[in-house]
Amino acid sequence: MTPEARFRAYLDAFNNSDWDALRACYAPDIRLVIGNGTELVGREAIVDFYSKVKQQTRRTIELIQCFADGNVLAAEIESEFLALEDAPDFAARPMTRGDRYYLNSFVFYEFEGEQYTRIRAAVFRREFKPLAAPRTA
Amino acid sequence: MSAQSSLRPWFEAYLAAFNRADFPTFGACYADEVVFHGQAAQLVGREAVLDFYRKVRTYLDERVDLLTFVGAPDGSRIAAELRTTLVAFQDWADMPTGPMRAGDRRQSVNFAFYEIADGAFTRIRTARFSPQPGSRA
Numbered sequence: 059m060t061p062e063a064r065f066r067a068y069l070d071a072f073n074n075s076d077w078d079a080l081r082a083c084y085a086p087d088i089r090l091v092i093g094n095g096t097e098l099v100g101r102e103a104i105v106d107f108y109s110k111v112k113q114q115t116r117r118t119i120e121l122i123q124c125f126a127d128g129n130v131l132a133a134e135i136e137s138e139f140l141a142l143e144d145a146p147d148f149a150a151r152p153m154t155r156g157d158r159y160y161l162n163s164f165v166f167y168e169f170e171g172e173q174y175t176r177i178r179a180a181v182f183r184r185e186f187k188p189l190a191a192p193r194t195a
Numbered sequence: 196m197s198a199q200s201s202l203r204p205w206f207e208a209y210l211a212a213f214n215r216a217d218f219p220t221f222g223a224c225y226a227d228e229v230v231f232h233g234q235a236a237q238l239v240g241r242e243a244v245l246d247f248y249r250k251v252r253t254y255l256d257e258r259v260d261l262l263t264f265v266g267a268p269d270g271s272r273i274a275a276e277l278r279t280t281l282v283a284f285q286d287w288a289d290m291p292t293g294p295m296r297a298g299d300r301r302q303s304v305n306f307a308f309y310e311i312a313d314g315a316f317t318r319i320r321t322a323r324f325s326p327q328p329g330s331r332a
């Protein structure tokens with residue numbers, strides 16, 4: 059499987075909340091820096107973090123582009139968060155049920171074999187849409 | 196040399212020209228209608244980008260170091276992790292990313308995506324990478 063195909067499978071696992079499949083994508087000592095600068099260390103820390111995110115929001119990730127060179131894959135992804143409950147402590151910003159939040163991010167995934175060892179994200183664009191407001195961009 | 200493997204030396208030559216303020220050489224890497232979404236400016240067109248950097252160079256020295264490079268197999272895109280170091284030699288109160296005084300030094304890490312056609316950048320977009328203190332950049 060190419061790094062690009064493996065990445066698409068990884069996003070599918072993420073979007074389907076397939077935590078076992080996600081764990082298998084991460085090296086045990088993986089380090090992940092999310093868009094707000096928070097660093098998560100270890101696959102369980104990552105799965106715990108995303109499990110909580112997905113309790114509060116319905117997050118889906120759309121792949122805009124990805125390509126690999128050596129042991130690094132670069133990806134541009136677009137994430138949508140739909141708040142399922144009031145989430146005043148949500149990582150990106152406080153959310154109220156029904157709010158939507160969009161992030162367009164640039165991400166580097168370093169890998170060894172079939173597992174990611176280091177992931178770092180930077181936010182290119184962010185957009186907040188309060189409850190029921192239609193998306194414009 | 197493949198399209199992918201030729202990208203890195205070409206990109207490194209671009210950065211070297213940029214760092215020595217060789218405007219004709221690095222300017223030749225921009226398409227006429229390049230779209231530039233930088234941290235300090237949103238610009239369209241080679242001359243607009245060069246005018247911006249000419250202004251920058253009247254206030255400060257700018258150096259960009261390549262930390263991570265990912266070239267697309269077909270040669271159409273580059274993703275790069277870049278460390279930018281700014282050293283002001285003149286006060287710049289309305290510097291777009293924040294005022295600088297002569298002697299100030301500012302460093303940032305950015306993830307940049309470049310789109311390429313006919314040997315020139317057609318679109319450049321950058322996102323600030325913001326690891327929290329203690330994270331490994």
